[in-house]
Amino acid sequence: MRVLLVSANREVLPSPVVPLGMISIAGAIRDAHEVRLLDLCFEQHAHEALRAAIAEFRPDVIGVGLRNLQTNAYDGGEQRISEYAALLRTLRACTSAVVVLGGAGFSLQPAGLLERLGADHGVVGEGEHAFREILDVLARGETPPRLVHGAAVSRSEGVVRLRPSKIRGELDLLPPPARDLVDPRYYAFDGTINLQSKRGCAFQCT
Template identity: 35%
Template sequence: MPSRVLLISPNRCSVPDPVFPLGLAHLGTALRQAGHQVRWHDALVASPPLEALLSEFQPHLVGISLRNVDNVLLRTQEVYFEELHSLCSRIRRIARCPIVLGGSGFSIFPEVLLRWSGADYGICGAGEEPLVSLIEALESGSDGGAIPGLVFSANGAVRLNPPRWLKPALPLTDDDLPAEVVSYYLKTTGTLNLQTQRGCSFRCCYCTYPLIEGRAHLRRPPEEIADDFAQAARLGARCLFVVDSVFNSSPRHVQETCEAILRRNVRLPWACFLRPQALNADL
């Protein structure tokens, strides 16, 4: 049975730049492919107030993506999770439906943030398959207690099922990129983003990427990545940022991806995170 799912990006941080909520787009792709109806609410985008959207859309489930926990600045620290509790309360005053937390920030502290927010469920790690499975379980009357990555309350305690990282990000179509949201980020920064691979096998002591995405590098096909570059250029992006933890985790991946982009003749500036190690003249 198709469900109405509202996806919320509560992120209000615009320093140094506002960042397009790519995770919501990939969630929306998985939900749409499963036959569900998806709407977005981005706190940075001028759109109908949340309460008005909830009343009009009447969602069967609300998903909230917490991108960051704080700004990682010791001298001027700012945290971004404090409004989760009030946000869940605002939702519950209008929509009597399950609330599910997720996102990279949530995946670092899933048990604590589920308790703090008062949400019904959370998903740790990649959310596409677990969220679709959770909706199916709720529709069938099951508790979904065996879903990988699910965070839930049971017998007074918060439990976390071990996440499972099996697939790279799904390719996006224009249907997965709400025009009003894309337009905001193109007007403010001119930049969109994409992910060519998930996971990181490196063991940097300061980094949370392996916790969020797993330690296996799950890479997308080069031609599929080139399609995303072409799509971003067609939408009017002036720059594209590759959000991989380390784009050059594999010289072969870098070479094949760049060659695919060249074959598409996409003339679009782009940036990424790189390791100095393994760079050579060809790359």
């Protein structure tokens, strides 16, 4: 399937950050799917860039990465969430592709964001296996669950707990993040690259 990954993060404070989560899932699915990354961070006109990418690539599935809910000023989530909602409206107006949300910000409020942004599916937590699972189900012409958990979920006495990581020690077994898709302007900005060396917490914190 043709999968367009859209990194919706446009925050440049304290500095722009390479969309490590998005390139991690790109790396994990591109052996089986045709993948494009649209990174909106440096786009002057995000909505136009989105329309153009959709018209050119004609994706079957669009994965939208929501890294942040807060701004650099931590002044409440409404500003970012309204921006994401507007982006999703633009997207829906020009394609009937299946829309899947994911990312660190999305995973903090998955059910509410899925409803508010009107997406089809969402991945809570790590996406390498979970997003691939959604794509496999769609490719078979079936319907995946609305929310797929990247971390193991346990429920007891009415409390839902997410284990921090399913992948943990398997990190080295994952395909490497698709760094060739990174916009070089990140490196020009302040010379920073990001590297994930481990997942999860020895104390089982989320």
